[in-house]
Amino acid sequence: MASAEVVDAVERLRGVAVVTPMLTSTEVDTLAGRTVWVKAENLQRTGSFKLRGAYNAVACLDAARRAPGVIAASSGNHAQALALAAHLHKVPATVVIPADAPAAKKEAIDALGARIVSYDRHRQRRDEIVQRIADRDGLTIVPSANDRTVIAGAGTVGWEMLQEVHDLAAILVPVGGGGLAAGMALAASGHHVKVIGVEPAVADDTLRSLRVGRPVPIPPPVTIADGLGHTEPAKLPFEINRQLLADVITVSEQAIAEAMAYLWRYYRSAAEPSGAVAFAGLLQAADRLPDGPVGVVLSGANVDWPAYRSLLDIAMQRTERETDAAAAPVLR
Amino acid sequence: MASAEVVDAVERLRGVAVVTPMLTSTEVDTLAGRTVWVKAENLQRTGSFKLRGAYNAVACLDAARRAPGVIAASSGNHAQALALAAHLHKVPATVVIPADAPAAKKEAIDALGARIVSYDRHRQRRDEIVQRIADRDGLTIVPSANDRTVIAGAGTVGWEMLQEVHDLAAILVPVGGGGLAAGMALAASGHHVKVIGVEPAVADDTLRSLRVGRPVPIPPPVTIADGLGHTEPAKLPFEINRQLLADVITVSEQAIAEAMAYLWRYYRSAAEPSGAVAFAGLLQAADRLPDGPVGVVLSGANVDWPAYRSLLDIAMQRTERETDAAAAPVLR
Numbered sequence: 001m002a003s004a005e006v007v008d009a010v011e012r013l014r015g016v017a018v019v020t021p022m023l024t025s026t027e028v029d030t031l032a033g034r035t036v037w038v039k040a041e042n043l044q045r046t047g048s049f050k051l052r053g054a055y056n057a058v059a060c061l062d063a064a065r066r067a068p069g070v071i072a073a074s075s076g077n078h079a080q081a082l083a084l085a086a087h088l089h090k091v092p093a094t095v096v097i098p099a100d101a102p103a104a105k106k107e108a109i110d111a112l113g114a115r116i117v118s119y120d121r122h123r124q125r126r127d128e129i130v131q132r133i134a135d136r137d138g139l140t141i142v143p144s145a146n147d148r149t150v151i152a153g154a155g156t157v158g159w160e161m162l163q164e165v166h167d168l169a170a171i172l173v174p175v176g177g178g179g180l181a182a183g184m185a186l187a188a189s190g191h192h193v194k195v196i197g198v199e200p201a202v203a204d205d206t207l208r209s210l211r212v213g214r215p216v217p218i219p220p221p222v223t224i225a226d227g228l229g230h231t232e233p234a235k236l237p238f239e240i241n242r243q244l245l246a247d248v249i250t251v252s253e254q255a256i257a258e259a260m261a262y263l264w265r266y267y268r269s270a271a272e273p274s275g276a277v278a279f280a281g282l283l284q285a286a287d288r289l290p291d292g293p294v295g296v297v298l299s300g301a302n303v304d305w306p307a308y309r310s311l312l313d314i315a316m317q318r319t320e321r322e323t324d325a326a327a328a329p330v331l332r
Numbered sequence: 333m334a335s336a337e338v339v340d341a342v343e344r345l346r347g348v349a350v351v352t353p354m355l356t357s358t359e360v361d362t363l364a365g366r367t368v369w370v371k372a373e374n375l376q377r378t379g380s381f382k383l384r385g386a387y388n389a390v391a392c393l394d395a396a397r398r399a400p401g402v403i404a405a406s407s408g409n410h411a412q413a414l415a416l417a418a419h420l421h422k423v424p425a426t427v428v429i430p431a432d433a434p435a436a437k438k439e440a441i442d443a444l445g446a447r448i449v450s451y452d453r454h455r456q457r458r459d460e461i462v463q464r465i466a467d468r469d470g471l472t473i474v475p476s477a478n479d480r481t482v483i484a485g486a487g488t489v490g491w492e493m494l495q496e497v498h499d500l501a502a503i504l505v506p507v508g509g510g511g512l513a514a515g516m517a518l519a520a521s522g523h524h525v526k527v528i529g530v531e532p533a534v535a536d537d538t539l540r541s542l543r544v545g546r547p548v549p550i551p552p553p554v555t556i557a558d559g560l561g562h563t564e565p566a567k568l569p570f571e572i573n574r575q576l577l578a579d580v581i582t583v584s585e586q587a588i589a590e591a592m593a594y595l596w597r598y599y600r601s602a603a604e605p606s607g608a609v610a611f612a613g614l615l616q617a618a619d620r621l622p623d624g625p626v627g628v629v630l631s632g633a634n635v636d637w638p639a640y641r642s643l644l645d646i647a648m649q650r651t652e653r654e655t656d657a658a659a660a661p662v663l664r
Contacts, residue, residue: 021353021375026416027443040375043353047600084358111359268379268602268633301600305648309641316637 002159003186005152009056010159016088017052017156018044022164022295025266032286035293037168038267039161041300042275046112048227048300049157049180050081050144056153057142058085066091068138073126075101076227077300078144083112085142094139096130104304145179146234155183161295162191169292170194172278174299175206175248176228178237184297185244194246194290198281200225201250206233210242224253224311227274227300249288251280254318259283260308261315263298270308275300334491335518337484341388342491348420349384349488350376354496354627357598364618367625369500370599371493373632374607378444380559380632381489381512382413382476388485389474390417398423400470405458407433408559409632410476415444417474426471428462436636477511478566487515493627494523501624502526504610506631507538507580508560510569516629517576526578526622530613532557533582538565542574556585556643559606559632581620583612586650591615592640593647595630602640607632 023038041049058070069092072082079095086093095109099118109116119129134141143150157180161171171188175181175197185195199206203221209232217232233241251259256273259280263271271279278296282289303311355370373381390402401424404414411427418425427441431450441448451461466473475482489512493503503520507513507529517527531538535553541564549564565573583591588605591612595603603611610628614621635643 018353018355021350021372023350023375024377026419040353042600043355043372043375045356087358264602264637268374268635270596270600270602303600305596305644309645312637313641 002155002162003152003189005148006155006159006183006187009052009149009152010156012056012059013052013153013156016055019160020044022161023267023269028262028266032282032294034291036282037161037165037293037295038263038269038279039157039295039297040267040269041157042269042271042298043301046077046080046084047302048077048081048275049154049297050077051084052156053150053153053179053183054078054081054085054142055088057147057149058089058091060149061140065140069093070142071096071130071134071139072142072144073097073130074144075105077302079105079109079114080112080302082142083109083114087113094133094137096126096133102304143234145177146236148236151179151183151237151240152186153183154180155187157297158184158187158195162187162193165293165295167293168193168295169290170196170246171295171297172196172198172281173297174228174274174277175199176230176274177234178206178241179234180297180299181245182237182240185240189244195244196281196289197241197245197248198278199248199250200228200256200277201252203229204250205230206238206241207248207250209233209238210245210248213242225256225274225277227272228277247288249281249285251277251284255280255284257311257315258319261312261319264312265319269298270301270303271298272300272303273311334487334494335484335521337480338487338491338515338519341384341481341484342488344388344391345384345485345488348387351492352376354493355599355601360594360598364614364626366623368614369493369497369625369627370595370601370611371489371627371629372599372601373489374601374603374630375633378409378412378416379634380409380413380607381486381629382409383416384488385482385485385511385515386410386413386417386474387420389479389481390421390423392481393472397472401425402474403428403462403466403471404474404476405462406476407437409634411437411441411446412444412634414474415441415446419445426465426469428458428465434636475566477509478568480568483511483515483569483572484518485515486512487519489629490516490519490527494519494525497625497627499625500525500627501622502528502578503627503629504528504530504613505629506557506560506606506609507531508562508606509566510538510573511566512629512631513577514569514572517572521576527576528613528621529573529577529580530610531580531582532560532588532609533584535561536582537562538570538573539580539582541565541570542577542580545574557588557606557609559604560609579620581613581617583609583616587612587616589643589647590651593644593651596644597651601630602633602635603630604632604635605643
C-alpha cells in the first residue's frame with residue numbers, strides 16, 4: 001500500500017496530470033533479457049514529471065495562503081510546472097531565473113503566464129532573491145524537491161506504474177535533488193518492488209551521501225543531464241531515500257546519450273538527457289537488477305531541437321547495429 | 333453508442349494494445365482557439381495504430397483457420413503490425429515486400445519473427461504473389477484496410493478517445509486506404525461528434541471518390557506521407573466513409589512537415605509524415621471545424637532518424653516564432 005500522502009496526491013491530480021502510458025518493446029525486452037516497462041512521463045503536461053509535485057504543493061496550500069501567489073527559483077522543468085500549477089489554481093506565479101538563461105526557456109515560462117524575475121548569477125544569490133521577494137509579496141516558496149507535498153506529487157508516477165503492472169521487481173528512476181526517487185519509494189512502500197536510483201557518474205552526490213549517511217556536497221558537476229547536476233541532495237528526499245532506496249547506479253555521459261538514441265529507436269520517444277538517465281541505468285547495469293519485470297521512468301522531454309539533434313546524431317552512429325538479417329528469399 | 337464490432341474489438345485488444353494517452357498543450361489550445369486533444373497513437377506497439385486492426389483480424393479467425401498462418405503485402409506499418417499480431421497468437425506470419433525496401437524495414441519485420449518474401453516490384457505483381465502463397469500454404473490474407481475486422485480494430489482508437497473526453501465536437505483522422513477513418517466513424521456512431529478525414533492534397537483519392545460516390549483511381553501520388561499514398565480508396569472502408577464521414581480536408585506537403593515540427597515543439601512527440609497529417613488539418617483548416625473541443629489522431633511514428641531530422645530541420649526554421657517576450661525585469 002502506497003503512503004497516504006501519495007494516494008491523496010493521486011486524487012488531487014485526477015483530471016490535471018496526464019496518466020502517462022507504459023511503453024513496451026519486444027526488442028528492448030530481448031536486449032534486457034526481461035520485460036521492460038517505460039513510463040513515458042516525458043509526455044506529461046509541461047514536458048516533465050515536475051507538474052505533479054508543483055500542482056500538489058499548490059493544491060495543499062489553504063486558500064488564504066495560496067491567493068497572493070507562489071515563487072520558485074528554477075530555469076528548468078520545475079519553473080514551467082509551477083507556472084502551470086499556479087495558472088490552473090488562478091493564482092500568480094513568480095519564477096526567478098538567471099538573466100543569461102536561454103530565450104526558449106523564458107518564452108515557455110512566459111507563455112504560461114508567470115512573472116519572470118532575472119538575476120545575475122555571477123553576482124547575486126538565487127535563494128536570497130527568492131526569500132526577499134517571497135517576504136515582500138507574501139508569496140509561498142515551492143521548492144523543486146525539498147518539500148513533502150512536492151515529493152508526494154512526484155510519487156504519483158510510481159503509484160500509476162504499480163497500478164498498471166503488478167509484478168514489477170524493480171523501478172529505475174533518475175536522481176537529481178532526489179524528490180522523484182523519494183516519491184517513488186513512498187509509492188512503492190508495501191509493494192515487493194525495489195526502487196533504484198540512477199545518477200550521472202559525474203553528478204553522484206546522492207550515492208556519495210548515502211555512503212556516509214548524510215548529505216555531502218560535490219563540486220558543481222558538468223553533465224549533459226543538466227536537470228540532475230546537483231551539488232548536494234535535498235534534505236527531505238535524502239532522509240526518505242536513505243531509508244527506502246534499494247540501490248543507486250551511476251551511468252556515464254556516453255551511456256546517457258546512447259539511451260536517448262535507444263529511446264528514439266525503439267519507442268520513438270524524445271527524452272531530454274536527464275529524462276534518459278534511468279534507461280541508461282537499465283542498459284548499463286542490468287546485472288545489478290533483481291530478476292523479473294522492470295519499470296523505467298522517462299522523466300522529461302524538455303530539450304531544444306538543435307541540442308537533441310546533435311546528441312542523437314552522435315549516439316545513433318555509436319549504437320547502430322550491423323544489418324545482419326539474412327537475405328530474404330526472392331520468390332521466383 | 334459505438335458499433336458492436338468496435339466494442340468487441342476493444343475487449344479483444346485489452347492487455348494487448350497500449351491505451352495511448354491524449355496529450356494537451358495550452359499553447360496549441362491558444363493557437364487553435366479551442367481545446368485540442370492529441371491521441372498519441374504513435375506510441376502504440378509497432379509504432380502505429382495498425383496493430384489494432386491486424387490483431388483483431390487474427391483474433392477473429394477460428395483456430396483451424398489461424399493455425400497455418402497469415403499473410404499480407406506491406407513494407408510499412410501493417411507488415412510490422414501483422415508480424416506482432418501473429419507472434420502474439422503463436423502462428424506464423426508471411427510478409428511480402430519489395431526487394432528494394434529499406435533494410436531497416438526488413439530488420440524490423442524480421443525482428444518480430446515474420447517470414448519475409450521479397451519480389452521485384454518492377455516485374456512482379458504484389459497481389460498475385462500474395463494470393464499464390466496464400467493458396468499454396470493455406471494462409472489467410474489480412475488486408476491493411478479492406479476488411480471488416482481490421483476496420484473495427486482501428487476503430488478502438490476512437491472508442492478510447494470518446495471514453496476519455498465526452499465533449500469532442502470533431503475528430504480529425506488521416507485517410508489513406510480509409511480503414512482508420514472508417515473505424516473511427518463506426519466508433520463515433522451514436523455520438524455527437526463529427527469524424528473528419530484529412531488527406532495530402534496530392535493524394536486526394538478519397539475526396540475525389542466521395543465527390544462522385546464511388547472509388548475512383550488517381551495517378552500514383554508522390555507525398556512525404558508515404559503511408560497515405562494510395563491511388564484508390566479500399567472498397568469496404570469507402571462504403572462506410574461515404575455514409576459516415578462528415579468532411580474531408582486536404583493539406584499541403586509543407587503543412588505536413590510543419591505539423592511534424594509543431595508536434596515536436598509542443599508535445600515532444602515524433603510523428604511520421606502520415607501520422608502528422610491530421611494535425612496539419614487542424615492547423616490549416618480550423619475554420620472548417622465545428623465549435624468545441626477537437627481530437628486529433630497522431631497515427632504513427634515509423635520514420636527513420638535521418639529522414640525525420642531532415643524534415644524537422646527545414647520545418648523548424650519555417651515555424652520558428654519571433655522571440656517577442658518582453659525583456660524581464662532584473663531585480664536590483
